[in-house]
Amino acid sequence: MTNSDGSVRxxxxxxxxxxxxxxxxFRLAIxxxxxxxxxxxxxxxxxxxxxxxxxxxxxxxxSQPRVEQFLNQVTRWPGQVNGVLTQSETLDTHPxxxxxxxxxxxxxxxxxxxxxxxxxxxxxxxxETEPIHQMITGTPVYALVEPFxxxxxxxxxxxxxxxxxxxxxxxxxxxxxxxxxxTRIAAVQLGREERVGVRDALLFARSKWASLIGAPLxxxxxxxxxxxxxxxxxxxxxxxxxxxxxxxxxxxxILIGLVMSLFGIGxxxxxxxxxxxxxxEGTDSFDAISRSYGYTYQKxxxxxxxxxxxxxxxxxGWLVFALFFxxxxxxxxxxxxxxxxxxxxxxxxxxxxxxxxxxxxxxxxWGATLIGLVxxxxxxxxxxxxxxxxxxxxxxxxLLLRLDVDQTEFDDxxxxxxxxxxxxxxxxxxxxxxxxxxxxxxxxxxxxERSGE
Numbered sequence: 460m461t462n463s464d465g466s467v468r469x470x471x472x473x474x475x476x477x478x479x480x481x482x483x484x485f486r487l488a489i490x491x492x493x494x495x496x497x498x499x500x501x502x503x504x505x506x507x508x509x510x511x512x513x514x515x516x517x518x519x520x521x522s523q524p525r526v527e528q529f530l531n532q533v534t535r536w537p538g539q540v541n542g543v544l545t546q547s548e549t550l551d552t553h554p555x556x557x558x559x560x561x562x563x564x565x566x567x568x569x570x571x572x573x574x575x576x577x578x579x580x581x582x583x584x585x586x587e588t589e590p591i592h593q594m595i596t597g598t599p600v601y602a603l604v605e606p607f608x609x610x611x612x613x614x615x616x617x618x619x620x621x622x623x624x625x626x627x628x629x630x631x632x633x634x635x636x637x638x639x640x641x642t643r644i645a646a647v648q649l650g651r652e653e654r655v656g657v658r659d660a661l662l663f664a665r666s667k668w669a670s671l672i673g674a675p676l677x678x679x680x681x682x683x684x685x686x687x688x689x690x691x692x693x694x695x696x697x698x699x700x701x702x703x704x705x706x707x708x709x710x711x712x713i714l715i716g717l718v719m720s721l722f723g724i725g726x727x728x729x730x731x732x733x734x735x736x737x738x739x740e741g742t743d744s745f746d747a748i749s750r751s752y753g754y755t756y757q758k759x760x761x762x763x764x765x766x767x768x769x770x771x772x773x774x775x776g777w778l779v780f781a782l783f784f785x786x787x788x789x790x791x792x793x794x795x796x797x798x799x800x801x802x803x804x805x806x807x808x809x810x811x812x813x814x815x816x817x818x819x820x821x822x823x824x825w826g827a828t829l830i831g832l833v834x835x836x837x838x839x840x841x842x843x844x845x846x847x848x849x850x851x852x853x854x855x856x857x858l859l860l861r862l863d864v865d866q867t868e869f870d871d872x873x874x875x876x877x878x879x880x881x882x883x884x885x886x887x888x889x890x891x892x893x894x895x896x897x898x899x900x901x902x903x904x905x906x907x908e909r910s911g912e
Contacts, residue, residue, distance in 0.1 A: 482772065484649075487649070487851050489780065489844060492660075493641055493851065495657065495843075496637050497637070504629070504630050505535065505537070508534050512534055520619050529605065537843060602630045603675070638734050640663070641847060646739040649855050667738075671733075674734065674744040678723075682722050685722070734853070735858075739861075777845065784841055
């Protein structure tokens with residue numbers, strides 16, 4: 460904005476640098492409502508994968524390295540770091556004390572659930588050696604995309620096949636609801652700078668649940684249909700004449716594979732944008748697919764820049780969040796340890812980290828277990844932050860890409876009639892003395908009803 464003499468009075472940084480919208484993601488990601496929804500979804504997802512592991516996987520399949528690696532990611536409770544949980548280790552063979560992954564006392568706090576400054580120091584070598592793997596496996600994308608990707612592996616057994624299908628569909632159902640609610644909260648707050656409660660966000664996501672599920676599922680179905688002729692080609696190639704025939708038709712096979720890759724890459728990169736589209740526009744699966752694929756392939760460089768910036772900001776926020784958690788645990792650990800003494804803390808640590816053979820008194824066992832459970836629940840908020848930040852950033856990136864491609868302003872977010880009434884400006888009315896003032900919604904509605912009568 461300029462004065463009459465042409466001098467600059469103020470600068471609208473939001474118009475000059477719209478990408479600064481991403482700097483607001485962290486504050487929203489650590490809000491109570493986002494953390495609650497993300498923690499709820501992560502618990503439900505883990506419970507579903509554990510049940511699928513227990514019911515569907517055989518011992519031989521669960522013991523294979525590739526399956527163990529996957530189980531280590533999807534069957535880990537929020538806040539739990541170590542331990543690969545297979546069928547023989549889930550649900551019924553672990554007593555309650557060993558299920559408490561977060562331990563507040565002694566060396567076990569760093570051994571079982573490192574957090575904060577101590578964990579940052581321990582995890583830095585891992586980030587140096589495999590940073591991409593660490594970031595990908597810590598997002599909902601991994602739990603949803605990876606099982607369906609493994610369906611195309613040649614050595615997948617039937618129990619693995621059904622395990623990946625059932626677990627992947629469960630993950631899709633859970634995150635379609637919760638992810639839709641989180642992106643709805645983020646789209647309204649980042650775009651319109653207005654607030655949506657958890658209940659309203661869940662109601663919106665429930666009303667769009669079919670579209671939220673169908674958006675990523677339809678490209679998967681398309682990929683599956685395209686794979687059918689390739690499977691038939693593989694059957695034909697079991698005989699020598701079939702190999703010769705497919706050699707002639709191999710360019711067509713490559714073309715089908717190219718189309719499948721376009722669907723797959725667009726799905727992996729654009730899937731978070733699908734739910735952000737539905738939450739922002741209030742549309743259906745087809746519009747979400749169209750926009751997400753269009754924005755991904757029309758602005759790939761900007762999309763990559765926004766994603767990289769969000770990743771850096773998310774990791775910096777994670778360090779701050781982890782430092783806060785480590786400070787809290789450190790104060791509690793030091794103060795309680797000073798009063799209880801080292802010998803008592805060691806006995807409690809052994810109870811919490813035992814595998815059930817320890818014959819400690821019942822009150823000590825359950826008391827130490829409760830301490831471990833409460834601590835792990837507190838520390839699991841760090842995991843919830845990662846999930847919440849992912850979905851809030853997805854909504855922010857969608858708003859930026861929409862501005863780049865369609866020149867649509869941030870505040871152009873779908874609001875139904877109830878939300879407009881709830882978040883609009885209050886009604887102006889005059890009192891008995893003729894002085895204007897604001898009235899509650901209920902009062903204004905009452906006045907309208909009385910005037911109508």
